[in-house]
Amino acid sequence: MQLERNLGLVDLVEPSALHDVCTAFRELFGLGLRVFAADGSLLAESVSDEAFCTYVREFGEGRRQCNQFRAQLARFTAQGAEPLAVRCFAGCAYLAAPVLFEGDAMGKVVYGPYLPADATRLPSTLMRLDTEIDSAVISEKSASLRRVRHDTLDRIVHAFQRVLDLILHSGQRATLTSETHLATIEESYREIAVKNKRLEETTVRLQELDRLKSNFLATVSHELRTPLTSIIGYSEMLAQGLAGPLAEEQRKFIGTILEKGEHLLRLISAVLDISTLDARRLELRREPTDIADLCARAVEKAVAQAGRRDVRLEILPVPQLPLIPVDPDLIEKALLHLVDNALKFSPPAGAVEIELHLTEPRADGEASIGFVLLAPLRRFLRVTVRDAGPGIPEGNLDLIFEAFFQEDGSATRAHGGLGLGLALVRQFAEAHGGKVEVESEPGKGSAFHLLLPVPPSASILPGAPP
Template structure:
């Protein structure tokens, strides 16, 4: 529908005018002046009609030629559609109809007809009535005509003009209500259209992002895989060179080969991380659970990172409270989690600082993080769990970053002049591995006050 056009213009009387108000106006007009009135739309539809049958009409309709003449006359009056001003149409009975056009905003929207009425100056029964049928009795006709309302010309002009103005008012207020409702409909429709468009744009953007994400993952997987093979050769050959298989190396040569080797190791670790992350994202890194004492994992971790910490001048303390009962975990993956966290702790702690690891037995309730699942949380039985923690006295992390650091490639100080190395992958791998165990990882930290990372892992749900 063309809303703009119908908003600006009124094309049809029946769209705008309030039928009840129109009927009320016609009825009071009739009660006041005893003059029949009918309102027609532009195409001739009768919109309102208040009349009483006149005595003369009843009389004339008693004769067949009278009936024919009467209906012909009614047809003529109905067909009248005056363009300029009001017109009068005489009836063969001597009565008269006045047809007044209804205009609004320069358009002809319809007309109203007042009559029949008897012009006040007419006194005799006209010949046009008597010639219709021999049986018409002039005296009876005169009596019947006498019952018809008599109106002087200037009076009929005045009262029809008055009625025209009242109709104009009804049209105006009807038009206003019509406009308001059309505007409301238009604005609702517009909001709906905008919403639909936005939803569609969002959907398209989402689809594009998903596709990009898929391409990125494939790219990462392929590139990492292809890089790994030549890298293994580089590491292998530098190993052989360093061990003197290809002849003795002098001090400087030895040093260069060592650098090639250690950078190669670093690169390999990075590529392995990328591959891991990719597999985790695709959900195809299966866990190999076996019963392990969580306390043993922490002892093992301390041994692994001790040389690194000593080299940096950072103290290591271990605090194991229970958690010695075996629990089904993937030891390789949990070690990876703890190692990534410990590596960060040492990296972000200046010389002279300290790092503490620990583990304790605890309990976990399913969905405890999920605000919407409050009811379920109350009903769920807590599960046996362990909580590992890795604490440091290092630079700390502002609370606004506590969530973001778990995103891939995110680093708090992302500048190129960054003091600490790394790629920003460690924590994203941690998060995914912990998720895969059905656990939870979070950080407690303030800038300058060190950081504590906690990892809670529940016992696997037997029913799941």
């Protein structure tokens, strides 16, 4: 804050208000006045057109000298605190009084034109300005000029200075108050910024720890998996009798080792997936992506699986869609999980359909508040994967996106998997600011919707639908 800053007249007074004060003074005392800032710029004025001046300005030379004098008046600086009277070439008097505030000259007030009460004649040079000048008119017009006595002028100057004092004081108080308030806000903001910076540093440190934890989990599960693979491999060889014939009881024991080993392997793989996911969430590699293209790629990868299960897999006709900034690898994985899930639960000769659609925001209830402002940020590109499987009971609709959730134990064995696919889809969608939703009718099938936000700028891409 610059409390010590030198405040000028411009900082402290409102020019339009000052103009009103000047006008009131002119109307009261019949004396025009102009207020100049310290740099000579005119802040306010109230001067009536004197017939005398108008007449003199009708002549080329009179106008030139008058303009010259007015320019000098703006630049004119009175020395010290005392007002100084000056006279123009035509004999009119002006009084320039410095505006003092707390001892500093902040500008000046120029009173006039007037004629001193004791003035008897106008300068003889006036008549030589132009041959056309009529002395009778001059004396007639000059008679209407305000004549002011010296002591009256003193009183007017004094009164105006007192009014200005009051205005300047109030102005200074208001300026200082507002500057102090501003400084206080800035100071509070600075304080908060410092604290935020510390918090940010802590967050970064915690994120680093989290990353280390994920790395540790990945390494450990990898290290656990390697020997486990050997245990399973050797057990299989033993079970197949590669190391010689086994007694019935030995075969049973080896079977148990194999079963438990594979269970352990699945658990370790799941842990590895989750830790990888945690690490990936932090670094989305977004690029403008054609989601229809990603769907086509996912279908291509799943087409063999669909063939094996005799399920028809197709993408419904795609409308024109904008490119949206996503991490293509993650979204393709999410689509693959959805397709894989749909294929797994489809009956033979069933169909899995993929549909793409641009959703328009809807104004329901709470959503209608500020809709016109907020709606552009509520547009989504929706990918729907629909199957004709057994469907999901309503009570389980919220649970299926939980990691390791299995809707049905026997289904797990029948269809494989550990219940991580949908959890991954949800994580990927949320990492993009999107979401995944499901609709299902037991006995008829399910539809999974992957919703990805469309940025407002995407809505005006050339070729995008209206």
